[in-house]
Amino acid sequence: MQFFYDGQIRRYLLQTIRAMSDFVVKYGDGSLHQVPVMYGDADRQVANILRQNSENIVNSVPRISIYVASLALDRDRLADQTFVSKVNIRERDTVMDDTPGSPTYGQLVYTQSQGKNYTVERLMPTPFDLKMKMDIWSSSTEQKLQILEQILVLFNPSLELQTSDNYIDWTSLSVLNLNDINWDSRQVPNGTDTAISIATLTLQTPIWINPPVKVKRLGVITRIVASINNGSAVSDTYIAGLGQDPIGQTLSISQAVSQDLISITGYKIQVHGNQVLLLGAHESVAPIEPTIELPVRQGTPLSWQTLFSRYPNKYIAGSTQLYLTQPNGKQIVGTVAINPLDETMLQVNWNADSLIKNIGIDSAGHVEHRDPAYSPSAYRNGQSGSAGSPGTFDAIINPQSYNPYRPTGKELEDQPLIQGLRFLLVDDIGNTINGADGAEAWEGTGNQELIAHANDIIEWTGTQWNVIFNAGQDHDTMIWQTNTYTGVQYLWDGIQWKKSFEGEYEASRWRVVL
């Protein structure tokens, strides 16, 4: 066991001595004399020092002496020993006063802003019953009465005793009960020898002995803003403009939006790749639609630094996390850092594991989770690794300008096509009116013509190109696919392919964990 000692019983004794201190007696000439109060179980060596190591020193009267009579477990106050109480504390921030001439110059002073935040866990303390004796040595009966009258009036029925003013200390408050009074240690009659006169008060206080607490970082997650695409029509699990979510069948966006999320203000964000803009409540960007370029803010630039300073010392570049809530309820997470050149910009390193899993499409065009005939082994034969995943394609190309046999355009000879090669098309290719005279680059080995449209995904079977995803027919399914060439994940929302999580996030749809 590691050593710990907080001087808890010592503090009870100290406070008891304090409560019984500063009483005075009045001599016949009107002078007032304080009654010293000390602990009654002195070390013999210290007692000799107090006497100046001399037998000629005289003891001072009156005197009050307090000492422990007994300490016992108080079973009546025992409670659940596993109970842990948590208290959340936000400290005020401190700064070094660097104003010459200031009374606190060179010292730490509190500011009016927030400092570090903590959660303190306190384990149920153990109750004890502490009894103390308080001996009052007086040189006369009148003196004894003077002392007792001043002290006894305070017990009605008990004295409040506080060992600490620390807000965290839930056991610092106790009471001092007067259990018994022994009027005098002497007998009447006195006899041949005159002993000193000692009145004894028996004091009792219910105390607690605490183990150390646990001081942790504040366990409150600060979620800052809210929802995406408000105004979207929602019907069951079909979302207009988004399609059917094959994974989150039970979660509609309406449910997601109606979640009672904590919000600080109406701040929005605009996510573009690994960059995030902070927007005001009613701000937007132009264009609203996803673009290749960073959208332009339509309002006053807002600094991430300002937002994070709301929680001083908590933002840590590379550690603070940004959470984006997706329509299907999933969270996309990335660690953030404020762009040192532009405080309105947050650079995000997205956690790939948190990105939504791609939806597989097999070579026959069956969609994972949707089509029972979907066969995970029937796709992209010959490919390995991520390139072999049914949820990926190899590039986004314009079939009207791209020759798959000469991918860079600089090759002097045709290159062999790899079986399973997939492309996402951004334009139409082929037409039935072309007959067998379509674009040769997209013909099969048997001169099979390729007829595909923008947003379709095509796959090379080894002998010809097949459309495995027909955008013109697939309006009801949300499909995530990753471009293995760029690593960017895209979402088919029933209308268009868009980067899977980019765009504007409004109320309750994003949060920052500091």
Place this chain on the structure above:
Amino acid sequence: MPRLSLFKPEKGLDYKFIDRQASEMFQVGGTDVYLHKYLGVNTLAENAKADQPLYSTTSVTNIQDLLFLENRDRTYDPEIYRIRGMYNVQNIDFNLSQFGLFIDNDTLYMTVHINDFIKYIGRKPISGDVLELPHLRDDFALNDKDFSLPRYYVIEDVGRASEGFSVTWYPHLYRLKLKRVTDSQQFAGIFDQTAKDANGDPVADGTTLKDLLSTFNKEISINQQLIAQAEADAPKSGYETRQFYTLAVDPKYGTPLLQTVDETDIDASNASANLNASGSAGIAKRTGYTGYLLGDGFPVNGYDFGFGIQFPSNPQDNDYFLRSDFLPNRLFRFSNSQNAWVAVEDSVRMGMTNNDTRGTLKTGFINNTNWTYVDSAVSAFATLSRGDHVIDTSIDYASFHTVPFVVLKIDSVQVDYAQAEYVGLITSYSYSNWRTGATYQAIRVTLPIINSVQQTIPYDGQYSVSLYNTREEQRQAISKALKPKADL
């Protein structure tokens, strides 16, 4: 021839011969004993009661307290008498008690020569006489003073020593039962004396015998250190939360508030030079911490605040103001929406040390030096500013300048003075009535200088200046309050 008898009815020559031999024996073989002669007790006239009477003379036969049969405030002759005595020196043992070290077998039995004692002291030794044994002075005590420490005893009982009876059957010796003295009320007359040097002159630094011999100073010092630590552990009742930050929350939703850094939105109490980016936080309306006795009169988060006995004019939203005329002091916040000062908290945290300023409900009845003024002679009003110390009134000087008490009051704040305590409190000046044109000598009140500090008016405003003929102590013993003052 008469029958032989050593005993004679009268103390004859045999007695005198033997007595001289005994005296010589003490002179030759005895030790010096310094005697502090007990003179008696008496009660101060103002404290005298039937059971604690005032005697016409201070006498050793007086009894101070007739109920408890105690003589507490003993008077000792400032002159020290030297006699001779003999006793058996004995070893001592220290007994460690709850009050420190005591000498276990501290009773001495000393014999002194009867006639010598009577001759030098003028009376028989009695219980209460204090003896100092110079041969027991401790030259090597642990202190930083250049004095040796004397040993004091007090006579408890006096009797004739059995060994002091001679063949004439007459006694020649007293047997004194001696106990160690304590530094107590009974012997304050001795211990409050200035210590004397080897020549018998008082020491220059004023060191008293109490300083030299008593454990009191050390014990008080230790006691004060203990109190200081207890105060450090718990300076005031309740809990300290000023170091904590209260998050501003939306009163409607309970969610945290964030405010754009916009000068027009920032609370006046927050618009200090220390404004920083975190000023973008909303203003917390009240403390976010709950518990027993948390109110300390300070706004949350260290917001600036004013204090006084009147609210300031033109307050801004979320201005804080502490009304010091409320007991306990009350903190208010100005609310624009309500167009009113809203009470936030009372300053209920109190010091827990039993000093003269402790002001809880109970100790407020004990720590009370206020006066209750009755029988007003005259009043006037004066508009004063903070810091003023000269108050000109319209009160006629000739008619009222002998009225003993002056009271200045504004709202619940009052300052009062007695002419008898402060010379020059009331003087005159030439007053001119602007309406009638009459000019006369009026009362000018000049606030006194107390402990080198010029007393001044604490707050701006219109004060009532009242002169009173009588006053009563507000704090009175329950057995004495408002008892009859005249014949019934």
